[in-house]
Amino acid sequence: MELEVRHLRALCAIADAGSLHRAARQLGVAQPTLSTQLVRIEQALGGPLFVRERTGCRPTPLGRTVVGRARPLLADMRALVREARAAAAGGGSRLRIGSTASRALAGWLRRLRRPGREPTLQMDVSANALLRGVAAGQLDIAFVHEVEGCPLRVPEGLRLRVLVEREPQFVMVPAAHPAAARQVVHLRDLAADRWMVDPTVDGEWDGVHRMLRTAGLDPRVLHGDYHTAASLVATGDVVTVCQPSSQSRPDTAVRRIHGDPLGVRLLLAARTRAELDAVYPALEEAYWEVARQSPAYRDLLEPPGPAAPHRPLAAPAP
Structure with missing residues (x-):
């Protein structure tokens, strides 16, 4: 038996619902059918994925591993379908950007606009929510800040690039x-x-x-x-x-x-390094443009003296 998308969807539904009965109802199938399908999946993978109890079922360690790998695959599949439908409808491709607040956003979006590729923007005060959106395939890129001493919960599989290692507030x-x-x-x-x-x-x-x-x-x-x-x-x-x-x-x-x-770290997150490389230069330009428009910040970045202007807060290029 080879696993298919419907099998992965069934496993995630069972894990989310906590019972075969509720999962079957969500999937629109009979409970005996879902139970039989689960047995076949477990046989194909070589071990039990859920512990059946009177109150429902819960994932085994193997089940948590499989479901954890299945979720991003399903998210990528949903994203693929959405993008294919948009392209088929003549809508072109859209770069879906999520961001916490930043004065660099306007310049970044302006630099990213291309014929047939119009970026969209989703703002959120929660950097963790935006990172989850990228991991789930709901966003392509997230530009977020991480408050010093309060690490973000970065989902597995995301690629990160640091714009500023420590931006003083x-x-x-x-x-x-x-x-x-x-x-x-x-x-x-x-x-x-x-x-x-x-x-x-x-x-x-x-x-x-x-x-x-x-x-x-x-x-x-x-x-x-x-x-x-x-x-x-x-x-x-x-x-x-x-x-x-x-x-x-x-x-x-x-x-x-x-x-x-008080400082924050400015991060760019995506699922692939190619996505990061495609948008990072425009963000870097936009950020330093607005940074030098602020007299107080400019004095910190470019102290008076014979030294050439520099960026002491920027992270080294990877």
Whole structure:
């Protein structure tokens, strides 16, 4: 017996449903038929894949291995069918990009546009969710950030390329704040301020909390997205961490934090190295373009002096 796609689909359905009865109902087949099919699959593979119990069934170690390998295969098959149907309908191929927030996105997408290849974009605050989307074949590429000290859960089989090994995070303060008069802000100067953090961003709250605790601070913290945070900074209600490429406005100031206590790693993820190589140069160009548009970040990247401009935060090319 040779395994077919329908067999892999049946195994995943049983693992997800936790019982033959529920899996059979989801697959639209009779339970005895699914049970017989499972026995044949187990015979072909040489061992039991599920332990049958009165309350249902659970994967054996062999079953977990087989199901773990089956899921990406099924995802690739679904992606193949979708892309083939789109091509047959004359829609051309689409580059499906997922990303956490970044000012480099506009320039990256502009550089990737080609006749017959229009990139699509899916934004998500969760880098882990985007990585799962790439592994499942729902996305082709994901550009994500990993908060220092909070490793991402990278699915097996994904290829990664580092854009920036450590991007220091800056702070956004009201323009009228005394700390705004300095180019580098000490955290102790923000001890009396309320902070706003987005707890839905993977690792963000843990990273900011660790930074404040290490500095001996225990400020009041509000939870909210960073668009709201920027608005509240402008009205003088909070301060918040921000990307170094963020730009000051008449009512806000973006400043470097003394000692760069909080950093993130910027990563590009795909299922193949060829996919990474195809989009990385455009992302690199777009990122450094917006990086140098921010005076505070540019001062860090290109300190005054006779030395030529450099990129001290970039990862070495693989």
